[in-house]
Amino acid sequence: MKMKSIILKRLKNLDYSLLVAILLLAGFGLMMIYSSSSTLAYLNYDSSQYFFVKQSQWLLLSLFFLVLTIFIPYQLYNKLSPLLVLFSIVLLILVLIPAFGVERNYSQRWIQMGSFQFQPTEFIKLFMIIYFASFYSKKQRIINQFKHGVLPPLLILAIVFLLILQQPDLGSAALILSACGMIVICSGVKFRHLFMLGTVGVLGVGYFAYSSPYRLERLTSFRNPFQDPFGDGYQLVNSYLAIGTGGLKGNGLGGSIQKLGFLPEAHTDFIMAVTLEELGIVGLFIIIGTYIFIMLRGIQIAKGCQKMFPKLLAIGITFQIMTQVVINLGAVSGMLPITGIPLPLISYGGSSILITMISFGILLHISTTNRSTESHQT
Template sequence: MDTISTVRQKIKNIDYPLLIIILFLSIFGLMMIYSSSSTLSYLNFDTTNHFFMKQLQWLLVGMFFLAIAAILPYHLYSKLSPIFVFISIALLILVLLPGIGVERNNSQRWIQLGSFLFQPSEFIKLFMLIYFAHFYSKKQKIINQFQYGVLPPLLILAVVFLLILQQPDLGSAALILIACGMIVLCSGVKQRHLLMLGSIGILGISYFIYSSPYRLERLTSFANPFDNPLGDGYQLLNSYIAIGTGGFAGNGLGGSVQKLGFLPEAHTDFIMAVILEELGAFGLILVIGAYIFIMFRGIAIAKACTSMFPKLLAIGITFQIILQVIFNLGAVSGLLPITGIPLPLISYGGSSTLVSMISLGILLQISAKNNLTNGKAS
């Protein structure tokens, strides 16, 4: 009876404004996935709703796990963090093995288990945040001792970073690096240690970019897409056309022309270009406004925490989601290189949707726990 009472109390104290925004983005994303993929779906599967139905299935699974994550005590994740680290490294090794890893678009980023295809790096984004939050919350007394209070998780992060680069997936590697860096920044590490780590991180990423012609070409082609309009610049130029065609008012829902085979990845990485083409500034304001709300709500939840683990985890989850938004919108607009980072809760993709839902479920749980123990809204 006590357990049932606790669950009821958590449901009562759930962060409903945040939950409403999560559901809004998910339903809006589902609608835009149908709009942006119906033609491609019909051509490949003889039905207009193939991708829509796939995403709906993942969304329902994601909502189930969101509910579980919103109820389970977040301290459980802290206890399981060493297991998450082991799973992360094991998955990153497995995805590179022939016969296990699946290659698509010159990248080996997926693992096939029967009919289940998933992207390990999506789950590792969350696993590493949990591990970093766990470690730095436990090492507060020796946080000024670099060798014991700061360094150990960074060595594991370096291994994860290098393994993800082998796929290759610089976008996900950089995203994990920056999100974990945000946790380190907020953990109380000395400024001189932060400056040293930041310098090493920048130098390391620069080395890996310039040491590979493929990575360098991917990261520089966005600056001059008109130099190769039928090659590396093709996707970005068609994104420009979609955005420019939509203008301020948009062409109306379903009115995109670029989704009819001109814009690659119209329902995945570049779905925002279709949103802008169809809904114009209105669509942009809706999407950006929702993500800004999540950012400020996440910061407020972190501030309300009285212990370090949920505080750091809330910070990590919030900024990882916002970083994904920045990476994605930057790529669509040509302000950042194209990295293949999806738009959270909106882009088509099972692994991304599931992990985003679980992450936000944890954030909801932290918020509910704050309400439960502190007797105040977060």
């Protein structure tokens, strides 16, 4: 009876508007994955539904974990945070070992275990948010003491950052750095400490970006893709063609030309280019509007928290997911470098949608806890 009462209470206080927005984006993403990948899937796997079926399976698994995390108390993550950090470092070491790591496109970012393959960096994005939220929520009394109240998790972050660079994956490393940085900012750290850390962070990312010819090439080719339209600028040039031919209303669902082998990664990193070609600017505004709604709900959930840990956790999750949106859309439009960051809930990728759904499940749980507290107070 007690378990039934808890479930009913969670369902009563569930943020259904946020849940609907999440499900709509996931459903839309599944539709666009089929549209953007059907030709490639047929040519490579003799089935136009190959990627659609695989993503559908991951989506079902992700929905299960979404529901599960809604009912898991967030205090558990607080207790498990040290183990999650240790697990993160182990995964990042394993992915670099040839016996476990899988190389694709000159990057070793996946771990293969039997028939199961996943990208550990996706999980580490959430694990590091949990760890930072846990540490700084516990150190509020000494938050002004840099050595004991600020520095320790930053040393762990530096190790994680350097390990991810070995894959190499500067985009994910910078994304984790920025999300953890936002948690530090919101935790109440002194301004002079923030300024110092921000300077070190920017200089560090800049150094690693420009110290490698490969990374430098990826970061600078977006500025003038037409200078080498059949080389480094090929992907972005074809993205421009997709976006340009879509116009206001698009060419209709399934009407993309660029997905027919011209645009690389059409169903993954550049799925938004195909979406714009088929659904136009109208489709873009609807998608961005949904993301903005999710962001605003995430901010409201964080503001409604009375305890520091769930507040920082909600901030970190919301900021990281929205930063991914900005980076992906910026890359597709040529406003930012191409980093391989997927569009949350829409791009093809099992690890990505699984960890995004788990993150949203945690956010929904925090929201139900807030609403339950408010109802008790009234």
